[in-house]
Amino acid sequence: MIKLHDKYFKPFISAKEIDDVIQRLVIEIAEDVGDETPVFVGILNGSFMVVSDFVKKYPKPCEVTFIKLASYEGVKSTEDIQRLIGLTQDLTGRTVIILEDIIDSGNTLAEVHRIFENEKVKSLKIATLFYKPEAYKKDYKLHYVGIEIPNKFIVGFGLDYDGLGRNLPEIYQIKETQHMTNLVLFGPPGAGKGTQADFLKEKYHLVHISTGDVFRYNIKNETALGMLAKSYMDKGELVPDQVTIDMLNAEVEKNTDANGFIFDGFPRTNAQAEALEKLMDSKDSQINAMIALEVDDEILVERLLSRGKTSGRADDADESIIRNRIAEYYDKTAILKDFYSSQNKYFGVDGVGSIDEITVRLSAVIDNL
């Protein structure tokens, strides 16, 4: 992964792949051109690398020239194309092949056609290394296309993001979600997980996703996923992991500009941890840490019993029920502790002390990720 200005990019097309594609374009074009001496016209700035590699491979005599246009601002194509350097030689009667690094909206190409409108060239053909079909809004024919790519911003091999990245020999693609801190938060009943989650959410601008809340929300609002989940619950069956993951996915999708997520109540099994990993991966992200609040059993029992006195929650009133809940927690989370430990992502945090003391300990872990 690389960072240019404020954005992250991931490797997308290797230098070798680019080289193979250019070689293929050279063969196709050389065959079509035959014995003519073509004039290759590069569109600056982006095309300097593709033109250079292309003409080095071109097997027969050819001429090379450039025009310089500018249309992009940041990561968006603009309608307004500036003609910075136009044609500087007479191309009457010549076989002209435009060499573009990338064709996106086609606005630049429209300007190229305007430039050649009054030139009496013998033929004008368009070759481009990269082409984004979903972004293309024109109907000029593209005679030679190297690689069709999705409509996502790329850098490298001549292409830049606000001036940076042109020198990279391979292509990088912008990351769907920018850098996130994603936490899986654990704690036995009575550990103060809810209090700490609220604090972390504020301090790090994270979105707190509690599976319990997500379920209740989907069922209450009768979303398709909620109804599906309910149909299993009504039969007394466990809701399949995929349904839960689909709900979490919807929550993540709603918040793609978040700094990250706190997952609470999920995963509970190895299979779920793997599914969550896949979900994060599909968002170009990952789980950075499992943080577990560690509190001695006796202290938990004491805390819950005293909470039971004021809250009136039945499951907080009976000591043997409390002990069972705690035992069940350790039973269930042991597997996940192993799962995340094996990736060096498990962090146990001492959950005994004042709320402030514990938040300081949690922050120390997160600040170090």
Ligand code: IMP
């Ligand atoms: P168009 O005018 O929208 O077809 O865009 C063509 C020009 O925009 C290219 O010559 C590039 O300079 C720039 N461009 C389009 N897409 C990208 C991209 O993904 N990364 C970097 N530059 C791009």
Ligand code: MG
């Ligand atoms: Mg260009």
